[in-house]
Amino acid sequence: MPNSQRVTERTVEKLQRQQAALAAFGSFAFRETDLQKILTEAARICAASLEVPFCKVCRYRPAEDDLLIVAGCGWKPGVIGGVVSQANETSPQGRAYVTGKPVIIRNIITANDLALPEFYAEHGIISTVDVVIPGFDGKPFGVLEIDSPSQHQYDVHDINFLTGFANVLAEAVATATRVQALRESVEQKNLLAEELQHRVRNNLQMLASMLSAHARDEAGVAGHSVDAMIRQVTILAQVYDSLLGVGLSKTIDFAGYLDALCVSMPGLQGPRAHSVAIHCRADRLLLDLDAVTSLGIVVAELITNSYGHAFPDRDGQILIDLALDSGGKTAMLTIHDDGIGYRPQDGSSRRGLSLCRRIVARIGGTLELQPGAGTLWAIGFPAAA
Incomplete structure (x- = not known):
């Protein structure tokens, strides 16, 4: 078999693997509502699809103007949760975030214009590829990066896969964020309703108890009058209960x-x-x-x-x-x-x-x-x- 044909077949196999991985992630991400699980699975699938041991998802933080590693695959303890770089062109991640274009570093040792954190050397990182994860509020969510301890030759198919994967990830992030916001709103409303119901009912029950005690000490018309007052308090409690029943x-x-x-x-x-x-x-x-x-x-x-x-x-x-x-x-x-x-x-x-x-x-x-x-x-x- 000619060498060119073998190369073509390997390319087709790789593309099929990557497409299957993208489809599998999309199916997972839009069923899952836990954002952290989505980000972690994204890192795992990206690393496996491009046959590299490391991948990370970095989220942009406007107040700090930096990129925080929020999920990853293959890293030693302590890396995830730390800042990888500022959001500027002194780092591969920052450059991708600022320019909006993929950044490919085939050999970071020879890239003298880059500022890299110490854990790159600890993990023996040689090559990296960064693509932007689009945002849903006008600004990109952050950066998706793969890392390897050996020098890779990434082709246009790899870049297209990563870019497409980042776009799917962005949609999943937006969906999960909206679902989480809705869930928090519902939970907050439920807590408010429970607290209001608890306080109103307790206060009215206390008032009814006081009136009951007073009624036992009264006789004749006075006692009947207080009984009517107790009934009014109970009815007032039902006014609030009916209100809570239709939702606040x-x-x-x-x-x-x-x-x-x-x-x-x-x-x-x-x-x-x-x-x-x-x-x-x-x-x-x-x-x-x-x-x-x-x-x-x-x-x-x-x-x-x-x-x-x-x-x-x-x-x-x-x-x-x-x-x-x-x-x-x-x-x-x-x-x-x-x-x-x-x-x-x-x-x-x-x-x-x-x-x-x-x-x-x-x-x-x-x-x-x-x-x-x-x-x-x-x-x-x-x-x-």
Whole structure:
């Protein structure tokens, strides 16, 4: 077999190996979410594909203007995690980073214009190739470098492989970084929700316990009054629980929140001989956290009033309706029961309604009692989140 044919066959075999390695890495990298594992596997595959014992991935650090070795293959302990060079043209890595072009050093001993760290000599490094790893924020992520203790003759296929590999690595880094940022955001939100839930519930339980102790010391009307206060505290706790159930964010779907609140309200009312059904119909509406919380407190108070006064001797139903106007700028929330009708009373009930009006006014809305059968409360408020 002619020598030229053997060379051609070896070249084809090498290209096939490199293409298979690139495909295998791409498949691995886009399944894996751990960035460190991706970088380490990249170094291993690059070294194996180009038949060299050493490879490293260097990340650019803007504040220090240097290149930090974040992953590698074949190096002694202590190399990974250290700085290889500044990001300037005094080093092979820095030159590649600054120029954006591959840098091939076939013999670093004769390259007198390079500043090299001591571990190169410790590992007997003779030749290096550096290519830039593109970035996803306007600046390159860093540099991918292979190193060998013997002088290599790298051809255009090797450079193309390394460049292509660096591009795939850049996409994998961008994906893993986005996934990690999303995971951290979700974890932070979950921790915030758990902490808020823990604190609110503890405070309300403490208040309920104090009121319970006070109720045991009271008799007659006073004791019943305190029992009602305890029920209100428990309902307030449910307002927060329903809020956490739909997730904490800058804006919340008020329709979903209303559904959750209405489902939980019957179980929080006192024992009664007759049943009361709650039905909720709501258009999707995004509101900010303050508006949702305020409206939730008012809805819970008005539902509780209906339970307590609208159906003294029969079954009944309460209808909750949330609708947007045609322009989508204002919303109307109604709480309508088919009971005996609203009868103003002195005492806590009146004070409760006065508080509801103040809460609604705080979000730029109004609370009005509408004429008709039963009791119909109408809350108009701005629909903008």
